[in-house]
Amino acid sequence: MGKNKGKSQGGSPSANTGNQQSPKSSEKPKQSEPVAAPAAVPDAPAAANVEQITEQVNNLHLQNGEEANRDDVMAARKAKAAAKAEKAAKAAAKKEADAAAAAAKAGGEASTAAEPKQNNEENKDAERGGPPQSEMSKEEILAARKAKAVQQRAEKAAKAEGKHKQDQTQQLGQKEDLQSKSNLKQASSSPNGNEKGVRFVAHDQKETRDSIHNAFKPLFDRCESGDCEGPDELCLHFMECARQFISQFTWDNEEQLGTMMDDSLSMTLKAITQTDRYPLPYAMGNVVRQLRKEIMQVGRNAMTKRHLLEWLDDSEQQYFSLANSAISQHLQGKIAAATKIITYDWCPVVNHVLIDSKTKGSLKKLTVLDAAKNGPGVRHLTSLADHMGYVEYGDLTAVGSIFERGSLVLLGCSAVLSSGRVCLPKGAFQLSLVARAANVPVLILAPTYKFVDRAQAASRFALLGKTPLDILPPDLITAIVTDIRLLPPSSAPAVLKAKALDDAN
Amino acid sequence: MELEALKSNAISNLNSLMKNEPNISTGLAAIKTLLKTLEISKATTAIELDAELDAVVSAMESTDHSSTSIRSASNLFRKFISLAPADLIDQPDFVNILNFYNNRGRIFIERVARSRDLIGKFSRPFFAHSTRLLTHSYSKVVLSVLRKAQESGVDLEVFVTESQPNASGKKMHEELTKMGINSTLVLDSAVGYLMERMDAVIVGAEGVMETGGIINKIGTLSIAICAKMMNKPVYVMAESIKFVKEYPLNQSDIPEEFKYRTSVRAGRKDLSSEHPEVDYTPPSFITLLFTDLGILTPAAVGEELIKLYT
Known part of the structure; x- marks a missing residue:
């Protein structure tokens, strides 16, 4: 910015041909200060309304001659196209899922009227006291793009989550639906194009927690609060949770018990790893793999839940106390x-x-x-x-x-x-x-x-x-x-x- | 009482083997002694047999022969013979089990006796006409490897270090000359001077450690470091019965019984004024190990040991 300011002070605006976007952004406010009659935008951001800004922009066009005018028109066209694309995406989202509909509504407000879109956006920026108007045209495009991407991601997630949820409810009889709420939250932050507001991980946590089996929730909460020091504690806690999980789990068909238990566990793991997006810590992955191998045996080969619990006790002793003393002995x-x-x-x-x-x-x-x-x-x-x-x-x-x-x-x-x-x-x-x-x-x-x-x-x-x-x-x-x-x-x-x-x- | 007799028997047995068969390796002599114990054993339980074998091993380690080799060979021998099928172990009559152990022991000794030939065979392609080799101290395996190469018509030039303090290199030089190999005796301190004109360094080993490094006659480490600096390969010739379950981290971590002969250690607490007999060459200085199991990189030794001991 600073560099460009110096440049624009000396040279005429029309001299900027190489990089049109960035010098333009700085020269506008300079020109607008004496020209724009109704209160300068940065001074009274809250008072600015659509009419004022439109007028201001028009004045600007008149005063600055062709070069600047063309730029603005180009930017406006781009913005319009982006807004249209955004609207289309949101319309699609509406059809896709009920949950996504709420999001589309919240986000759609920005694009209800295609015509005054640009002004609308500028108004918003003025309210925020943000950068001068003409710069916004570029930023707006970016924002629109981001919003679109976020929208699509949200749709996908909503879809996957919806399916996941369905399975979950079928199997575990859990009925909680915070989905639309969280989507709403996400969508409302998306039109701003603020990347931090739409962090996938941040938004997903509540849903993730809901998909986790009750026995494993303490583990998840502990990790969320940053209380877990490392993989050793994590493994121990996991085994503790697994013990709870196994003793709580019931199923009518004794023969299928192992399979159902494994299904339920795999559902929880899917939620924790966000469908393998983040792998389990390696050591814990080993424990989980071996536990699942044992679980699959339940109901077969005269293996019962009691055997499984014993296996857990044995492995805990083997992995931790026995291994530790063996290592100490070697050393x-x-x-x-x-x-x-x-x-x-x-x-x-x-x-x-x-x-x-x-x-x-x-x-x-x-x-x-x-x-x-x-x-x-x-x-x-x-x-x-x-x-x-x-x-x-x-x-x-x-x-x-x-x-x-x-x-x-x-x-x-x-x-x-x-x-x-x-x-x-x-x-x-x-x-x-x-x-x-x-x-x-x-x-x-x-x-x-x-x-x-x-x-x-x-x-x-x-x-x-x-x-x-x-x-x-x-x-x-x-x-x-x-x-x-x-x-x-x-x-x-x-x-x-x-x-x-x-x-x- | 009986154990005492066994012990003195074992010692005299080992000594006579080493004396009468000058080419026998310490490890082979040790397991032959163990087999003899098995043959005359009147043990009626596995625990009794274990006690007898323990006594014999500790007796052998109390002699002045390389305790590294004795320990490794005895451990591997005992591990090998005790790999019995489950139904045999359940048999009430211990004589059957003892017979089985005897047979396994004989098989093992046969295998070990073949190992030097195998090493000679594996290493043969590494020697070409007028290859210049630097070797250190006296090693029976290296000697047999060089003999094999010589017999197949390769003219080698061998440089042998004196290997003080016992000048065992002199003995090596004499043996090589007797075989008609072009051999030169050099000073221990001349290694740096000579290294640039060598093609390879070839040494034996008293023991091969779990790290893939070796314990060998003192001076081996300096030669290996020198060779590494000048980019010359270091080849180690060692039978697999020399693999020891020991993991030295550095020189000060070499077990005392490996560093000093038993007669030196006897009744003394402060050994700081004694010359250590061996040093530890870490795996990073070794190019390849030629064993009866094949040609191994140092890293492969650890894996072989895991296979043997788990």
Whole structure:
């Protein structure tokens, strides 16, 4: 803007031929100030009405000569076309679904009269005290386009959701319809073209929550409130919810119980992952996959709900307490030989190992780092307060001065990929790089259920969408400590095979 | 009491094997001793048998032979023989099971005895006429590989490091010369000077670790680092009975019993004034491992070990 202003002050408006749009936008207000008789728009935005602005625009056309006039007419035509397209889209939406109709109505107000469309829009902008009028013609086009896109997206979602809902009601007997309400909310924000107002995720949450089985709602709410620290807690909570889900679930036909349970669970998962748009966190994906395999057995092979609950208890013990103590056992010798242990962020497995080795007397010195002070790593400090008198704590800026001879880095992870890469909390990459430079071994603590048969990582996960992750390449990792034993990262595929976690299973 | 007799028997057995058959590997001698224990065993339960075998292994580890090789070979041997079908295990008469173990043991030893030939066969295409090789210390596998290449008509030029403090390289040099291979004895400190004119480095190993790295005579690491800097391949010749379930993170993480001979360790707490006998070469410095299982990258070793031990 500033640049253009300087330019327009010196040169005549007609000289701008190369880039017509942007200089035009700045030259108009300059001209309009002396010309527009009824109150200047920016000064009294609330008082401006359609007539005034139309008049103003007309005056502008007269005063500025052909060049500006042509521009405005072009812009108006474009806007008209866009408005028409928008109207057509909305009409289509009307036919499509009842829910979408409300949205079309709300949004349609803007386009009821095709003729004064431009003025109408400008009026709105004037009310907002926004940028000068002639700029709006371009912005308006964009807004219209965005509105159209949003409209279409909403239609799709409404359709899918409607179908989903239908299934859900059939199977679970749930009858709640907040659909039209949320659509209304979305549509009312769409004509403004404000991208933030129409965020798909934001709008979808209520619906998502409704499609989730009651047993899993606490998990969803916890994640929504940002109370869940990582995949370990998530998995544990999921298993707890699954226990509720299984014990609550009833079905007349004993033989079909497993199938119905799986259907219902898959419906919930679909809602959580927004139909696979965001995958489940990898470790949790493993748990879910194995649970579903077991669920499908219910009703067959004399497998009952009680077996399933027992299976859940067993796996919880295996994945968490047993795996943790096995990992700790593998590490005792290494920790005893190290002069100092360095860890980053929070991980329950690391915490277990630290407490265990402190009680066994092998842990001498400990440094905990966080991305920023008072981060999740503080949990290590509070949990070790009873065991250790002194723990070093700092943020990532301290990374240069923490390594000494005989140090050892222990890191928790959220997943180990089949390529040997490891998903870690953000910032662990820096720590590992510095550790490599200081010749300090980096050990990744990973129970085998965190191994996944994927080579690439998704950037966002369902439930943990906000958790940022680093992906550590295998050459920065000295060893992965699993409940089987210490392994090089290159052995990840062998672990998947040995534990039947690969895609073939 | 009986166990004590078993122990002293085992030690004398191992020593005589190593003395009378100069080409036998420590690992093979160890499992032959174990088989002998199986043959004369009068155990009536699996637990008794386990106790006997445990005693024999610890006795063998108390000798001055490479405890890395003894441990790896014994573990793999015991793992292999105990892979019995379920219906056999359920049999009340332990003699049947013992017989089964004996047979499995013999099969295993046959397989192990063949491994050097296999390694020779696998590595043969890697040597061409007047290939220049640098080797370190005395290694029976390397010797047999070079002999095989020589027999098939390839003229090699071999440079052997002295390998102090016990000058085992001298012995290697003598053996090579006896075979008619063009061999040169060089100083340990001349490795950097010589590396640029070598085609490859070829070494044996006392033990192959889960990392894919090796534990070998001290000095191997310096040679491997030097080779890596000058882009020369490092080939390791090792039988699969040398695979050890151990994961060293760095030099200070090598188990004490691997670093010092038993006679050195006996009754001493402070070993800081002793020279370590071995060093650990991490997998990043190793190009390929030639084993009886085939030619492996260091990464493949971990996978083989998972297959063996899960």
